Amino acid sequence: DTGVSQDPRHKITKRGQNVTFRCDPISEHNRLYWYRQTLGQGPEFLTYFQNEAQLEKSRLLSDRFSAERPKGSFSTLEIQRTEQGDSAMYLCASSLYGLALNNEQFFGPGTRLTVL
């Protein structure tokens, strides 16, 4: 399967614990995006990378959240000191960006986080 993959698919944690999610994009894609989606809402943009550079961060991304894409391939999203309000689906998407290319994003299945 050459689509976007995310791991784990589900994570249950206790409030105050740290969690880390991984995203593997489509291999030739240079852009990688993180979104958060809560029930009944559309995905909300969190951050994105072009290769290994983090180019934009939403104000939703508090200092408890950090994302990396160290080699320009897979990415991790870490949430420190989780709160119940962090419970959501965390989506990853990737795209091949270039001036002559469209910016279609391909989404992974998401990681559902439940904070007890």
Next chain:
Amino acid sequence: AQSVSQHNHHVILSEAASLELGCNYSYGGTVNLFWYVQYPGQHLQLLLKYFSGDPLVKGIKGFEAEFIKSKFSFNLRKPSVQWSDTAEYFCAVTDNYGQNFVFGPGTRLSVLP
């Protein structure tokens, strides 16, 4: 800042009925527009996209959308829905550099057999 609104939160139709889901966006520059679908238990999939050219775009599964620049709209249509079209539909917009990607709140479509 960009924003996207979708006119209906939940639409209920019978099979073979025609569908139109409204989407309006606010952004002053050149935009790229998308409709994504999320079937129950599945991840987001692209239905169709508009980048330039013919404002009437055709997507998968018989869906189409029309970009009306003067109305800042990108409504999704299908002439005859099927039960299998039951899903959540999201309109999204990005600027021409692939930044500022904003989703609408979604419209849940229920098609009754």
